[in-house]
Amino acid sequence: MSLPKIKTVRAYFAGGATADKAAAGGDYHDQGANHWIDDHVATPMSKYKQYEQSRQSFGINVLGTLIVEVEADNGQTGFAITTGGEMGCFIVEKHLNRFLEGRCVSDIKLIHDQMMNATLYYAGSGGLVMNTISCVDLALWDLFGKVTDLPVYKLLGGAVRDELQFYATGARPDLAQQMGFIGGKMAVQWGPHDGDEGIRKEVARIAHYRESCGPDFWLMLDCWMSQDVNFATKLAHACAPYNVKWLEECLPPQQFEGYAQLKQQAPQGMLITSGEHHGTLQSFRTLAETGIDILQPDVGWCGGLTTLVEVAALAKSRGQLVVPHGSSVYSHHAVFTFTNSPFSEFLMTSPDCSTLRPQFDPLLINEPVPVNGRMHKSVLDKPGFGVELNRDGLKRPYQH
Ligand SMILES: C[C@H](O)[C@H](O)CC(=O)C(=O)O
Numbered sequence: 001m002s003l004p005k006i007k008t009v010r011a012y013f014a015g016g017a018t019a020d021k022a023a024a025g026g027d028y029h030d031q032g033a034n035h036w037i038d039d040h041v042a043t044p045m046s047k048y049k050q051y052e053q054s055r056q057s058f059g060i061n062v063l064g065t066l067i068v069e070v071e072a073d074n075g076q077t078g079f080a081i082t083t084g085g086e087m088g089c090f091i092v093e094k095h096l097n098r099f100l101e102g103r104c105v106s107d108i109k110l111i112h113d114q115m116m117n118a119t120l121y122y123a124g125s126g127g128l129v130m131n132t133i134s135c136v137d138l139a140l141w142d143l144f145g146k147v148t149d150l151p152v153y154k155l156l157g158g159a160v161r162d163e164l165q166f167y168a169t170g171a172r173p174d175l176a177q178q179m180g181f182i183g184g185k186m187a188v189q190w191g192p193h194d195g196d197e198g199i200r201k202e203v204a205r206i207a208h209y210r211e212s213c214g215p216d217f218w219l220m221l222d223c224w225m226s227q228d229v230n231f232a233t234k235l236a237h238a239c240a241p242y243n244v245k246w247l248e249e250c251l252p253p254q255q256f257e258g259y260a261q262l263k264q265q266a267p268q269g270m271l272i273t274s275g276e277h278h279g280t281l282q283s284f285r286t287l288a289e290t291g292i293d294i295l296q297p298d299v300g301w302c303g304g305l306t307t308l309v310e311v312a313a314l315a316k317s318r319g320q321l322v323v324p325h326g327s328s329v330y331s332h333h334a335v336f337t338f339t340n341s342p343f344s345e346f347l348m349t350s351p352d353c354s355t356l357r358p359q360f361d362p363l364l365i366n367e368p369v370p371v372n373g374r375m376h377k378s379v380l381d382k383p384g385f386g387v388e389l390n391r392d393g394l395k396r397p398y399q400h
């Protein structure tokens with residue numbers, strides 16, 4: 001079968017700290033006022049009083065959304081979105097484009113390897129450059145799917161289950177339960193600087209939701225890198241009587257020894273999870289070796305779908321689960337094909353978690369959401385990732 005070549009790559013941005021929030025989308029922290037995701041969530045910056053109440057106050061949303069569009073010489077296009085904004089556009093249009101243009105649309109692994117190696121000297125193992133590479137990689141998978149008229153999950157080898165079941169991340173596990181999700185994950189609000197009183201306040205929240213959700217509904221805590229081993233260990237033991245299923249991302253990404261120690265010290269049966277701020281296969285290998293239970297790559301940040309597939313295989317070889325950080329269709333297609341992903345994340349982006357707003361709203365047209373906490377694979381039976389791009393408010397700052 002002769003396949004088209006890649007003619008050009010375009011990079012756009014939307015949102016960011018100073019822009020219209022209605023145009024954001026890919027940077028899910030870039031929300032308007034009075035949103036649960038910016039309401040006293042504990043972070044590594046919470047120890048500074050002036051940055052304790054709002055993550056936007058320290059700049060969590062400055063990057064905004066990056067959109068990469070790849071066009072083949074037959075006129076077909078693929079695209080993807082992530083967090084990366086204008087700086088990501090520079091990297092795509094001034095550097096990475098050279099590895100795509102003129103290549104066959106199926107040269108995804110070669111292009112991925114070249115992007116990874118050509119940026120080794122300034123990429124690091126996670127962050128803006130890795131987000132940008134991920135976005136290019138996802139756009140290539142989308143284009144390949146559109147050219148071959150196949151959904152990405154079929155390109156990956158096909159689904160290993162008919163249906164996905166989801167837990168929800170948000171501020172209201174009780175509402176998530178009513179919507180049919182299997183569990184609710186909340187952001188912790190207190191950290192080491194709050195001492196034992198912080199632990200008591202956190203436990204009171206968990207106790208409240210254990211009471212209202214009953215004994216079997218999964219409850220989890222997301223710590224967004226805000227803790228140290230001592231605080232996390234104390235919190236884990238204090239939460240154990242309320243059957244907390246897992247503690248997530250307690251420590252900054254590179255504190256591998258800390259994760260190993262935490263896993264050893266955590267109560268029997270409580271899972272320790274992390275990975276959403278890691279990029280590259282090597283970084284996930286070191287993380288996996290700490291012995292934590294679930295690896296949680298974000299497909300828009302870890303190096304793309306090409307890296308996520310490698311990470312899933314790595315986890316599988318060690319008997320660990322891979323449950324990607326919620327990334328909507330970009331995660332769904334992959335998770336359907338992984339035997340070691342028995343459930344998936346849905347990230348609530350409605351301000352009070354009372355409705356099911358698509359994660360990347362309003363940027364993706366036809367972005368599916370779980371129904372009764374579940375999604376059938378047939379929902380994804382469209383070419384590529386199966387979504388279209390809402391172009392309102394997109395800006396293209398660098399044109400090569
Ligand atoms: C709620 C967390 O702080 C973060 O915004 C999302 C996240 O880490 C997750 O969904 O996992």
Ligand SMILES: [Mg+2]
Nearest residue numbers: 222248249276
């Ligand atoms: Mg998380």
